Amino acid sequence: MNYFKLPLLLLLLLVTACNSISEKSGNSENWWKEGIVYQLYPQSFKDSDSDGFGDFKGIIEEIDYLDELGIDIIWMNPFFESPLVDNGYDVSDYRSILERYGSLEDFKQMIDLLHSRGIKFVLDIVVNHSSNQHEWFKQSRSSRDNPYRDYYHWWPAEKGEPPYRYSIFDPEGAWKYDELTDAYYLHYFAAEQPDLNWENPKLREEVYDIMNYWIEIGVDGFRLDAFQFASKDTSFPEFPEGHEKDFIQWYGMRPELHDYLKEMNEEVLSKHDVFAVAEGAGKTMKDAHELVDEDRKELQMVYHFETVDMAKQPNSFSLKQFKEIFSKWDEAFSEKGWISVFLSNHDNARMVSRFGNPNPEFRTPSTQLLNTFLLSMRGTPYIYFGDELGMTNIDMPTIDQYVDIQAIGDYKKAEARGEDMNAFMEYLNYSSRENSRTPMQWDETLNAGFSTGTPWKKVNPNYPSINVAQQEADPNSVLNHFKKMSQIRKANKVLVYGDYEIIQEEHPTVYAFKRFDEQSSHTILLNFSETNSEITLDEAFEGKTPLINNYEQLQIESNTIVLLPYQAVVFDLTLE
Numbered sequence: 001m002n003y004f005k006l007p008l009l010l011l012l013l014l015v016t017a018c019n020s021i022s023e024k025s026g027n028s029e030n031w032w033k034e035g036i037v038y039q040l041y042p043q044s045f046k047d048s049d050s051d052g053f054g055d056f057k058g059i060i061e062e063i064d065y066l067d068e069l070g071i072d073i074i075w076m077n078p079f080f081e082s083p084l085v086d087n088g089y090d091v092s093d094y095r096s097i098l099e100r101y102g103s104l105e106d107f108k109q110m111i112d113l114l115h116s117r118g119i120k121f122v123l124d125i126v127v128n129h130s131s132n133q134h135e136w137f138k139q140s141r142s143s144r145d146n147p148y149r150d151y152y153h154w155w156p157a158e159k160g161e162p163p164y165r166y167s168i169f170d171p172e173g174a175w176k177y178d179e180l181t182d183a184y185y186l187h188y189f190a191a192e193q194p195d196l197n198w199e200n201p202k203l204r205e206e207v208y209d210i211m212n213y214w215i216e217i218g219v220d221g222f223r224l225d226a227f228q229f230a231s232k233d234t235s236f237p238e239f240p241e242g243h244e245k246d247f248i249q250w251y252g253m254r255p256e257l258h259d260y261l262k263e264m265n266e267e268v269l270s271k272h273d274v275f276a277v278a279e280g281a282g283k284t285m286k287d288a289h290e291l292v293d294e295d296r297k298e299l300q301m302v303y304h305f306e307t308v309d310m311a312k313q314p315n316s317f318s319l320k321q322f323k324e325i326f327s328k329w330d331e332a333f334s335e336k337g338w339i340s341v342f343l344s345n346h347d348n349a350r351m352v353s354r355f356g357n358p359n360p361e362f363r364t365p366s367t368q369l370l371n372t373f374l375l376s377m378r379g380t381p382y383i384y385f386g387d388e389l390g391m392t393n394i395d396m397p398t399i400d401q402y403v404d405i406q407a408i409g410d411y412k413k414a415e416a417r418g419e420d421m422n423a424f425m426e427y428l429n430y431s432s433r434e435n436s437r438t439p440m441q442w443d444e445t446l447n448a449g450f451s452t453g454t455p456w457k458k459v460n461p462n463y464p465s466i467n468v469a470q471q472e473a474d475p476n477s478v479l480n481h482f483k484k485m486s487q488i489r490k491a492n493k494v495l496v497y498g499d500y501e502i503i504q505e506e507h508p509t510v511y512a513f514k515r516f517d518e519q520s521s522h523t524i525l526l527n528f529s530e531t532n533s534e535i536t537l538d539e540a541f542e543g544k545t546p547l548i549n550n551y552e553q554l555q556i557e558s559n560t561i562v563l564l565p566y567q568a569v570v571f572d573l574t575l576e
């Protein structure tokens, strides 16, 4: 044996071992994987100037609250200049801030303050479409030879009626006739949200400039709104009848999307320590991987809709399906790529009302259970504002109470289909996104402490029993449990990067799983039921104290645990 070669050999072995570890996970460690994201809907968070609309100064006032939650990243919904046809998802100037939120100076102050507390900031960029009030569109529609004409999709009327396209919001369909130039323009969402033409390199450059502009101001990431639809088949062939049921397949995820994303990565993302998450993950796991796998140099993360698309009707939640969805996605991304994990956002009803139990008796433990789940899964957790308190759906049984363009559009579509409108209203009341847009419930004072003016949206009347002030004072509240759980995730990296393995998948009421790596092993037990549930595991739990438990007691007898209604526990079973 040549002893001089020994250190070299050891080095070689070490390098090979390291390579195989990183190949296995296929994932490097990043702040945006470890961070807990808090989605903040700015018009509903805190109003500092009594105009009934949340603003940056209100957020600044609540900086301690945000800091104490233990969150690391804020994703804020759009706050740009907008006629607010779709609550800001219709942007009329991507570089200006809507006055109601405050000035650019206020924005910078807010970002600096967040950064000083170690909180990053993600901006929502809405570039599948703009507002019809954007200067680009005003120019584009003004004449057929305007230089901005190709920023949007136009169909000249002399070619006859354009092939039918479904619109997500507009019961009239996705083409809108515009007399001015005798042509139709395309809008997948509302008529006031014309779709941008990503085939035009000038448009793409404009978008990258906008993104770089906000990075210079201090943002740390982007959420790309509705981005899977940015690439379209612009030969506009006829689609078969009923095709819209498979909307993503027909309307988005074309191969050019990847060219655009690679270009965006080159021009923007790769130049800074920022990340981008796309809304929508395509139709298949392959689509999702092609968006986020590191070697493709496109995006860092996507979020899929499978969970929020389940159980849209009252009482239709199935734990079996819930487990299947999460296990399937985890498995698909266990080696490579990265996804987000979430249960609610501004487009969905409240988390506890859909996946937990909003009745006063069970609201607290069931929200705690859902937060335990979100914060112990692999993937970046996205927590929607108010879910750290267990805010619930609001009861809105009649259509005249609705202001949301999607809810009103869906109502008209259902009416045109001749549906039973009582049943439809029951569905809408349960699943509409108006439910999650009600103002933050800070305390028991007027308007839940959100505003001293008239709130832009009605406060949920249950605020006297669900609010921050009351929960801060109660050690067993949903809020204090959330804070504890966020610290547990930070202290146990295995909950971020570790493997996931479901236990007794067929158990009818308990969702049990392990998160483990070479050094540690955690077991998470969640009782999704109003009654006690028993589970017998391989390990003996007797004498073990859970890292977190949303009840004071826990009934363990050797390998058997009896969980109370919605009891949620996390055990660290790492052997010393």
Ligand code: GLC
Pocket: 086, 089, 090, 126, 189, 225, 226, 279, 346, 347
């Ligand atoms: C996304 C947004 C939603 C908006 C739509 C159109 O789905 O999340 O709120 O209405 O895009 O921009």
